[in-house]
Amino acid sequence: MLLAIPLRSYTQPILIMSVIPFSFILPVWVHVALDLELSMMSTFGLVAAAGVVINDSLVMMDFINRRIHKGYSIFTSVIDAGCERFRAITLTSITTFAGLLPIMFETSLQAKFVIPMAISLGFAVLFATFVSLLLVPCTFVVWQDLRTLFEKRVHEKKTVGFNKEEGKER
Numbered sequence: 447m448l449l450a451i452p453l454r455s456y457t458q459p460i461l462i463m464s465v466i467p468f469s470f471i472l473p474v475w476v477h478v479a480l481d482l483e484l485s486m487m488s489t490f491g492l493v494a495a496a497g498v499v500i501n502d503s504l505v506m507m508d509f510i511n512r513r514i515h516k517g518y519s520i521f522t523s524v525i526d527a528g529c530e531r532f533r534a535i536t537l538t539s540i541t542t543f544a545g546l547l548p549i550m551f552e553t554s555l556q557a558k559f560v561i562p563m564a565i566s567l568g569f570a571v572l573f574a575t576f577v578s579l580l581l582v583p584c585t586f587v588v589w590q591d592l593r594t595l596f597e598k599r600v601h602e603k604k605t606v607g608f609n610k611e612e613g614k615e616r
Contacts, residue, residue: 469574491566
């Protein structure tokens with residue numbers, strides 16, 4: 447609901463949050479590859495990553511909406527958003543991942559407790575960056591196509607049986 451207010455849409459927050467499950471794919475595989483169990487700390491890392499992923503997706507969606515309100519087409523707005531916001535989204539995620547690298551490679555006994563969280567957060571953010579740069583614009587375009595198709599069908603049903611020349615029902 448908090449995302450629906452600034453976006454003025456109920457569907458756009460759903461599109462933004464649709465990226466969250468995809469951000470869990472790489473951290474789970476990394477846990478398996480490193481023979482680490484998914485612990486409560488791993489889950490905390492995934493929850494933290496969800497916030498970063500939502501932020502990246504929100505930046506993308508906001509840029510798309512601003513372009514559409516300026517009069518650009520949907521497709522042009524999506525392409526421009528991907529090109530213009532690529533650097534900001536990528537740098538945010540890469541710096542987050544780079545900041546977690548020292549924790550991931552720490553060998554002390556005290557760090558063993560937080561290493562699963564750092565792995566979950568780092569790899570979720572890294573993978574979700576690319577997913578959000580691809581999935582959010584694609585789902586937005588698909589949603590707009592479905593919405594246009596639905597509106598077109600509703601309009602056709604309203605005009606069936608109405609003779610435009612005579613201005614009355616057949």
